[in-house]
Amino acid sequence: MKQISESRVLFLGAGAMSESMIKGLLEARLIPAAQIIVCNRRNTARLQDLQQRYAVQVIQDKRTACREADMIVLAVKPFDVVAALQEIAPYLSAQQLIISVAAGISTAAIEACCAKSIPVIRAMPNTSSSVQASATALCAGRQATAEHLDLAQDLFAAIGISVLVEEEQMNAVTGLSGTGPAYFYYVTEALLAAGQACGLSAETSRVLLVQTLYGAARMLQETGKDPEELRLQVTSPNGTTMAGIAVLDQGDTRLLLKRAVQAATSRALEMGQQIENAFAQLQASGRSRNVIQ
Numbered sequence: 001m002k003q004i005s006e007s008r009v010l011f012l013g014a015g016a017m018s019e020s021m022i023k024g025l026l027e028a029r030l031i032p033a034a035q036i037i038v039c040n041r042r043n044t045a046r047l048q049d050l051q052q053r054y055a056v057q058v059i060q061d062k063r064t065a066c067r068e069a070d071m072i073v074l075a076v077k078p079f080d081v082v083a084a085l086q087e088i089a090p091y092l093s094a095q096q097l098i099i100s101v102a103a104g105i106s107t108a109a110i111e112a113c114c115a116k117s118i119p120v121i122r123a124m125p126n127t128s129s130s131v132q133a134s135a136t137a138l139c140a141g142r143q144a145t146a147e148h149l150d151l152a153q154d155l156f157a158a159i160g161i162s163v164l165v166e167e168e169q170m171n172a173v174t175g176l177s178g179t180g181p182a183y184f185y186y187v188t189e190a191l192l193a194a195g196q197a198c199g200l201s202a203e204t205s206r207v208l209l210v211q212t213l214y215g216a217a218r219m220l221q222e223t224g225k226d227p228e229e230l231r232l233q234v235t236s237p238n239g240t241t242m243a244g245i246a247v248l249d250q251g252d253t254r255l256l257l258k259r260a261v262q263a264a265t266s267r268a269l270e271m272g273q274q275i276e277n278a279f280a281q282l283q284a285s286g287r288s289r290n291v292i293q
């Protein structure tokens, strides 16, 4: 396969995740805009908007788009994966690489939908790709080689950090770091309201909170210390932090967060199973020739 900087990358699906990745890749200058192709289901206004803002190529004809691509980033909603893959399957070849970011969908399911032997990498980035700060986990399908994994890692390294995991762990990654930005935004929304309830303006609360979040992340990253140790450094005996954390403990916030990640992980598993069942029914009705193993 070509080096990543020479590859032509097709984004199938022009939604939030594709835009986050495209913006991050262009800002990282990993791939020139002319080598990025974007395809959508039917929203041409959205494609024009992406073309104007990022100077990427937009090609609505799937046959042409696929033939042009070395790598295909599958970024449609999980429930659109089967239809999207069946549409492009005739134009795919084993020389291409599919990188799927779809939550819950196994590499085996993608391979089966493609109806041919094709390398597949399953990835779970997050929307912080947009500012080159994604936390991405990757695993390889049966046809993907070490070279394919290296290519995918090169791609995701440009827009954040990436780690390799076993495929069995991908749903948990989805519940933790794929969904993760939303947990921090949720907490930030609540703290913003809290700052205002305590008499600060919305603007002052936002400036202070964003920097506090950024600073805490940098402390975790740069000191390598346990979060507990860093929390204890903030906590003076009988001081303000103790008073605040006591309220969080009374509400069993840790248990709620654990349940949130478990619910998101279970939902990823459930979506994957629903899609595999739907595909199996299609196959049984003779509308598909493949079997999910």
Ligand SMILES: NC(=O)C1=CN([C@@H]2O[C@H](COP(=O)(O)OP(=O)(O)OC[C@H]3O[C@@H](n4cnc5c(N)ncnc54)[C@H](O)[C@@H]3O)[C@@H](O)[C@H]2O)C=CC1
Binding pocket: 012, 013, 014, 015, 016, 017, 018, 039, 040, 041, 042, 043, 074, 075, 076, 077, 078, 080, 083, 084, 085, 087, 101, 102, 103, 124, 125, 126, 127, 178, 179
């Ligand atoms: N939004 C997020 O934070 C993350 C999303 N993901 C995954 O990324 C995928 C996309 O998610 P979003 O971008 O949030 O969804 P979205 O709904 O914003 O975008 C999906 C796009 O796919 C297009 N589409 C649907 N069927 C198509 C087809 N047959 N051919 C071409 N395009 C088609 C839709 O028109 C839409 O523009 C999902 O599978 C999701 O699980 C993964 C990590 C994080």
Ligand SMILES: O=C(O)[C@@H]1CCC=N1
Binding pocket: 103, 174, 178, 179
């Ligand atoms: O909410 C979702 O299903 C997607 C997958 C990970 C983050 N957002």
